[in-house]
Amino acid sequence: MREAALPQFIHVRGAQRLSTPVQLLEDESREQRPARDVVLGRLLEVLLIEALRSNTGTSASTGLARGLADERHSSAIRAMHEQPAKAWRVAALAERAALSRTSFFERFNREVGMAPMEYLIAWRMALAKDLLSRKEGGIAEVAERVGYGSASAFSIAFARHVGQPPSHYAREQASLRTARSSMI
Known part of the structure; x- marks a missing residue:
């Protein structure tokens, strides 16, 4: 999503609910348990949601x-x-x-x-980026899942919003994923 949709910083004071996900993040990051990355990702999502709620x-x-x-x-x-x-x-x-x-x-x-439609496009592109980076379908399927009637219309909108065609973005994300896994 566009940077304007989320604040750059969130300063939270006295939100006791945040201490639990922070402690879980700390514990999980120290251990090399199965599905660690999945758990860390979900905990970060919870932490973000709670921080936004408190703000x-x-x-x-x-x-x-x-x-x-x-x-x-x-x-x-x-x-x-x-x-x-x-x-x-x-x-x-x-x-x-x-x-x-x-x-x-x-x-x-x-x-x-x-504007509302600008927000909707930003939301759709954020979803598309996530689907493409996780390899959840080809371009036509992703296009349909995020509200585009054709792969070409989606590709044009994606390139305008993200700065590169969805096929390039997907390849780039796959390369990054491969590079990260080889570093482990």
Whole structure:
């Protein structure tokens, strides 16, 4: 996702819930147990989610955390996350948020820092990058899973957003994965 969707830094104070995932991360990183990388990845996801939760509210900087803190916008964001392949329109998202189209668009832009459709594209590209890096389907399948009607339309959008075609990105990620595994 674009950098604007997530804050660059999150300063958390007094969030006791964060101590458990931090302790688990510390313990897991010391040991060489089976599925260590998977466990570390999931623990980092939990830690990020908890940090974002602790930083929500009107004082949160513009971005995803602030958008999720807004009850109306959070329903639209959750809908985009749950159904990224759906042909979303601003009017349908505004309806989810129980706002007029104009009001939803302006408030979303102000709270999240980008237009709703721009956010949806960024979310779709983040999902596509993840699917490609984990080799979960070819380009046509990834395109379909993230809401594109054709592999060529997806490839154009991906190249515009990421800076390289999806096939190059997938090869690059495979090379990085191979290099990391040979270092172990």
